[in-house]
Amino acid sequence: MQIVLSRKKKRRIRFFRFMIRSLLLALILSGLFILGLLSYTRMQGPPPIQVSETTVLYGADGSVIGEDHGGQNRYWVSFDNISSYVSDATVSIEDRKFYEHFGFDPWRIGGAIIANIKAGSSAQGASTITQQYARNLYLTHEKTWSRKWNELMYSLRLEMNYSKEEILEGYLNTVYYGHGAYGIEAASTFFYNKSASDLSLAEAAMLAGIPKGPSYYSPIIDFDRAKARQELILTSMVENGYLTAAEAETAKAEKLVFKEAEAEATEVIGPYFQDVITSQLTTLLDLSEDELETGGYHIYTTLDPKMQKEAEHWVQEEMPDSDLQTSLVAIDPKTGGVRAMVGGVNYAESSYNRATQSKREPGSTIKPLLYYEALQHGFTAASTFMSEPTEFTYDEGRQTYSPDNFNHHYANDFITMQQALAVSDNIFAIKTHLFIGPDKLVDLAQVLGLGQFNNVPSLALGSEAVSLLDLTNSYVPFANNGLFGEPQFIEKVEDAEGTILYEQGPDLKPTLDPTSTFLMTEMMTGMFDPALNGYTTVTGNSVVPLLHRPVAGKSGSTPYDSWMVGFTPQLVTGIWVGHDRDKKLDQLSEGPISKKIWANFTEHALEGKLKLPFHEPGGVVQVEVDPQSGLLANDACPGGVSMFFKAGTEPTSSCSTPEEEEKLEEQKQEKERFIDRFKKWFGQDDH
Structure with missing residues (x-):
């Protein structure tokens, strides 16, 4: 035994x-x-923790004009800029041992495995904050054992390479809070219209409860359910030592005020303008559009939201309900910054940007460039040509050109360059073009960014196609003492961390003669001066009642297009109106629309701004001149208009009365008889 x-x-x-x-x-x-x-x-090594972030576009006033987020509205904020209530509440309800484990909690995993085996599925989770962060970064949300293993591996890599604070920061910036808001900053803005750094204890506890079920626990969808979870979180914070019972009770009693429900998508201001920004930045930063939209960039632009809204308003106000289209560009001549842009009547119906992508013949809006060159080659505002039907010969006599004035109206007399511009006389323009040499306008057009033009007589009447943006920008030197540069859309681009990737300041350079640009500007005020009415009215006559500040400009038309480019010292604006297809304009009803949009926009966009005169350089003089003859006005030809000249080029002769002209003719005949007698005395008679 x-x-x-x-x-x-x-x-x-x-x-x-x-x-x-x-x-x-x-x-x-x-x-x-x-x-x-x-x-x-x-x-x-450390796994990449880059996630998609909302790219924000700012206007010139610093306000948000648009956001791109690729479906995930997210703004990354540092841990220091998140209220401590948020992190404490999140750790208390999601992972109370967060600061103790190495990315996973064996006891929670063991319990979950047992529960899942009993249930015959993988329905119950036991993920730590680190595991949830790993899932948000790299994995799907499918409930499989392989995904759990990968989640564990990524969690370990995160824990081995990043601090707890960095992991919690990442989690709070990637977790979904519902309503399209990813990350605590987007959620705080959506629910409370405040930054995550400013959240109260009660607000933070409410947000901390949402990620468990963004639709189920949203206080906007079901406040009572969300409130119950908030109180549960506050109680857990007491149990975990983050709060006193009194603090928790005070927070539970706090009345929460939520932002008014509104469209989740931020209003897009200037969609055509923003398309230009996207196009430029994909090239400048060598990014795809998707990378730009979700890279968390901060893009500071030149667009003025107030001016943009005025532009869109007046387009809608003046454009008829038809297939007629329009475009608008407004540029600050002091900086070259584009302040407003409209590329069509309705962006939702057509994103085709007619301000930048379309090229059309500019008509008479090219004439200020022509007459600037004339001023540079000896012409003055008082220079005269005969306005009459004319056939021009060119190409060494092999070709002829017979342009018409609008509605076949002619002075059939001499007129000054000032009046010719104001009434848009085509014959005067062609004569000037051929007299100074067609190459002069070709060269200037290239200098001002309009492209390489053909050297033909019709160029003086705008026969070469241009974009509205380029045409408007070519007027900038007239408003800014001869300074010129490329139009500017972007001031600065920062990445998500605030590093400046691109920055551009004003880049205008002396390009045209300041004196001649001023003289040209003063000539362009003439289209709004009824004193220059002659054989026809000035082209801006219909909008004169709408204007209440010094303005200058030039209109233009073709059978298919209506243009208006005008400016003040603060703003240069161009308008185009026409059809996308080869369809002629009704010049009586549709032709004046461009001028109406321009006048109304200019006045309202500059409302409250100083009514500045155009800068007058030294070395110019102002005299009263008869707009027909180009002579000094007096009692013999009253109704003179003020014209500016380079000192020494102003007219010195005055108009004569009929009696004075008869006396001059008698003196001329007497002089001729004296010369004849003188020749006969010395035997030099031709007979």
């Missing part, structure tokens, strides 16, 4: 030793496995 008991005892001892050895072996193997796993994850 004793022998049997001894054998049983020995077997138990051997079994016990086996179990001890097995346990030790298991512990050693587990330790080696964990050590190998940690070494492997450490060797893998």
Whole structure:
């Protein structure tokens, strides 16, 4: 009997030793496995933590004019700019041992495994904050064992390479809070219209409860359910030592005020303008459109939201309900910054930008460039040509050109360049063009960014196609003492961390002669001066009642297009009106629309701004001149208009009365008779 008991005892001892050895072996193997796993994850290095962030566009006044987020509205904020209530509440309800574990909680995982085996599925989760962050960054939300394993591996890599604060910052910036808001900053803005740094304890606890079920626990969808979860979180914060019971009770009693429900998409201001921004930045930063939209960039633009709204308003106000289209560009001549842009009547119906992508013949809006060159080659505002039907010969006599004035109206007399511009006389323009040499306008057009034009007589009447943006920008030197540069859309671009990737200041350079640009500007005020009415009215006559500040400009038309480019010292604005297809304009009803849009926009966009005169340089003089003859006005030809000249080029002769002209004619005849007698006396008679 004793022998049997001894054998049983020995077997138990051997079994016990086996179990001890097995346990030790298991512990050693587990330790080696964990050590190998940690070494492997450490060797893998830090996983990328870049996530899509909302790219924000700002107007010139610093306001937000648009956002791109690729479906995930997210603004990344540093841990220091997140209320501590948010992090404390999140840790309390999501992962109370967050600061103790290495990315996963074995006890929670074990419990979840047992529960899932009993349920016959993987329905219950036990993810830590680190695991949830890993899932948000790299994985899907499918509930499979392979996804869980990958989640664990990424969690270890995060823990091995980033601090707890960095991981919690990442989690709070990536977790979904519903209503299109990803990250705590987007959620705080959506629900409370405030930054995450300004959240109260009650507000933070309410937001911390949403990620468990963004639709189920949204206070906007079901406030009572969300309120119950908020109170649960506040209680857990007391249990975990983050709050006192009194603080929790005060927070539970706080009345929460939510932002009024509104469209989730931020209003897009200037969509055509923003398309230009996207096009430029994809080239400048070598990015795809998707990368630009979700890269968290801060793009500071030149657009003025107030002016943009005025532009869109007056387009809608003046354009008829038809297939007629329009475009508008407004540029600050002091900086070259584009302040407003409209590329069509309705962006939703057509994103085709007629301000930048369409090229049309500009008609008479090209004439200020022509007459600037004339001023540079000896002409003055008082220079005269005959306005009459004319056939021009060119190409060494091989070709002829017979342009018409609008509605076939002619002075059939001499008129000054000032009046010719104001009434848009075509014959005067062609004569000037051919007199100074067609190459002069070709060269100037290229200098001002309009492209390479053909050297033909019709160029003086705008026969070469241009874009509205380029044409409007070519007027900038007239409003800014001869300074010119490329139109500017972007002032600065920063990445999500605030690093400046691109920056551009005003880049205008002296290009045209300041004196001649001023003289040209003063000539362009003439289209709004009824004193220059002659054989026809000035082209801006219909909008004169709408204007209440010094303005200058030039209109133009073709059978298919209506143009108006005008300016003040603060703003240069161009308008085009026409059809997308080859369809002629009704010049009576549709032709004046461009001028109406321009006049109304200019007045309202500059409302409250100083009514500045155009800068007058030194070395110019102002005299009263008869607009027909170009002579100094007096009682013989009253109704003179003020014209500016370079000092020394102003007219010195005055108009004559009929009696004075008869006397001059008699003196001329007497002089001719004296010369004849003189020749006869010295035997030089031709007979």
